[in-house]
Amino acid sequence: MEYKFSDRVQSLKPSAIREIFKYAADPTVVSLSAGNPSPDAFPAKEIAEISSRLLSENPIAALQYSVTEGYTPLRNFLTDYMKKKHNVGSTDDDILITSGAQQIMDLASKSILNEGDVVICENPSFIGSLNTFRSYNARLVGVPVESDGINIEKLEEALKNEKRAKFIYTIPNFQNPSGVTMSLQKRKALYELAKKYQVLVIEDNPYGDLRFSGEFLPCIKSLDDEGIVIYSGSFSKVISPGMRVGYAIAPKEIIQKMVVCKQGQDVHTNIWSQLVCHEFLTKYDFDAHLERLREIYKKKANFAMDLLDKHLAPKITYQRIDGGLFIWCDLPEHVDTGKFCMDAVRNKVCVVPGTAFMANETDVTHSFRINFSTPTDEQLQRGIEILGQMAKDL
């Protein structure tokens, strides 16, 4: 039989970085290409305790069907917590528990995008989200990221030109892949532009709690007095990604549509995981846990940045980061990034070429992404030393 696929998936190709990731599976290759939390960062003991309690005291609650909107006590807790801690959410908003933040991108896209609609995104941006937008046949319009966040003039230009723009997708804190944090001024400017052009904002904030230096900056959603921001939160980096628990805080009307789509997508999010998150947030010291994570990542990030300073400078440069899991390294302009990354993998270190994160295949970048949370210190050292040797030869 000859299979006929939908128009929307016919153009989706296995991504170019897959080829490189194949090498990353080789145990002799140091992988700096992942985005996994550090194995030290899991509250494994606490999760084991909670799970054991749940499954002995009231197993059916953890194993039976549940409601699409999410476990009500978890929704209520998060609504209060996000309001008090971040001024995120209003009485016009509602909250939906999702199967990871990735599902928020899918449900928002499904609810809002028609084929050919435009998503304005930072360039570079998180490939997972970009691929979701692409899977609904959206057209991506990339706006350059500067050292303090998205270029506001070019954002306005895009909003002016793109009549079919439906939302602006942004990761304001420790952006994946660039590591950049958007300044307060730019957060306000982005919000005002979204309001002026009546375009929704998806604020994706998986790393917000992982700030280990610099000053806390308010979420764009905390400025939202008009109901134009869909806030995307996640427990993947602060509790466990394998559990797949995220949450969207957004205007009620939008959440309603997302709930209908989620009903048809997975009925509800794994309820055991929702119960575990709720217990961990309410019966343990979550703030102390976050503090511990910040210490872990601060140490690892500084270790990585010291190695970069020592081995990669001056030919390969990077911008220091204040949080998150990624560092964005810039090659000299004459270097072919794709070739450099392929050479790196042959030299037994795997990094992700910047092209993977661009809104359009033809967008030029001279950067690559490294991750410091997954590898051990020894692996980081070995990997960056190899890159350093390659830098010398450029």
Added chain:
Amino acid sequence: MEYKFSDRVQSLKPSAIREIFKYAADPTVVSLSAGNPSPDAFPAKEIAEISSRLLSENPIAALQYSVTEGYTPLRNFLTDYMKKKHNVGSTDDDILITSGAQQIMDLASKSILNEGDVVICENPSFIGSLNTFRSYNARLVGVPVESDGINIEKLEEALKNEKRAKFIYTIPNFQNPSGVTMSLQKRKALYELAKKYQVLVIEDNPYGDLRFSGEFLPCIKSLDDEGIVIYSGSFSKVISPGMRVGYAIAPKEIIQKMVVCKQGQDVHTNIWSQLVCHEFLTKYDFDAHLERLREIYKKKANFAMDLLDKHLAPKITYQRIDGGLFIWCDLPEHVDTGKFCMDAVRNKVCVVPGTAFMANETDVTHSFRINFSTPTDEQLQRGIEILGQMAKDL
């Protein structure tokens, strides 16, 4: 801000049965409207044991990011198991672990359906799947279900007329909601027609292991020598629905597209749940567990059918079932089904009007669905007695 939603969700309305379900939440109302496994049917002790072992021996494996395709040992086990036990799957097929079988409907739809394409389904059929197809703006064409399954002549008529038919959606065993099991002859005829018209089949089999009487019948997928059947399996009815673990066995090319869509939808299925299912399937006596479930449901189904015989005959009739969780009751033709179900809920028993399960809102039905797996025996007795009183007054 005035929200503009996508064309595909603009027409999706909260379903008509939601109004009735609101009453079902009232604790004084006996709900025969759910579809949950019986609380007795969970291997709760075993899951607690497995989980405790997993989370103490290798917690990171149960909590870290995993691969989109699913946990490899679980995929390998299921591939062998389904081949040996049901002759399901060939070397041209692949397997994908999903977040419940519901996600199979979404991923298959997303991969295959363009807006306006046709899905041919049994009429009535499972509302959850129908709504997923609708959410991709598919047009549903319903083919009547008879006592031995779909009407084959009308199926061929539909295949002949509907040039945009992309797949036939069928639940051959103990269909939800009709309780009907498709005969072997009709399974073969359906497969031959699908082949003749080169239309894919989605075979949804959540209840197959819950046969408590009659003879086992082979899956349609076991006939599939041409790669036209997408088999949908689920652990929701035999281990735990709250875990959200299902699996699709389908031609490799189709699975590849579904994997790309899943990557953008939830990255992967909760990995703790996948590990738990794998351990339960491989280290415990799964067959003995299924035997225990069949005993539970046989007892409950016979109890319910005895009550129906006693209280509802002769005005309300039904077809005896050999498995599954549902019984389909037929009202006299002069009775308004919607009104009857609303009256029932006012009398403190909640059943689902057949209209909820029809391919098109205007399709006529004189039936309602009752579920016997969720209520206690006392609730079943009380609920059916109330319906019996109403039957007398018809």
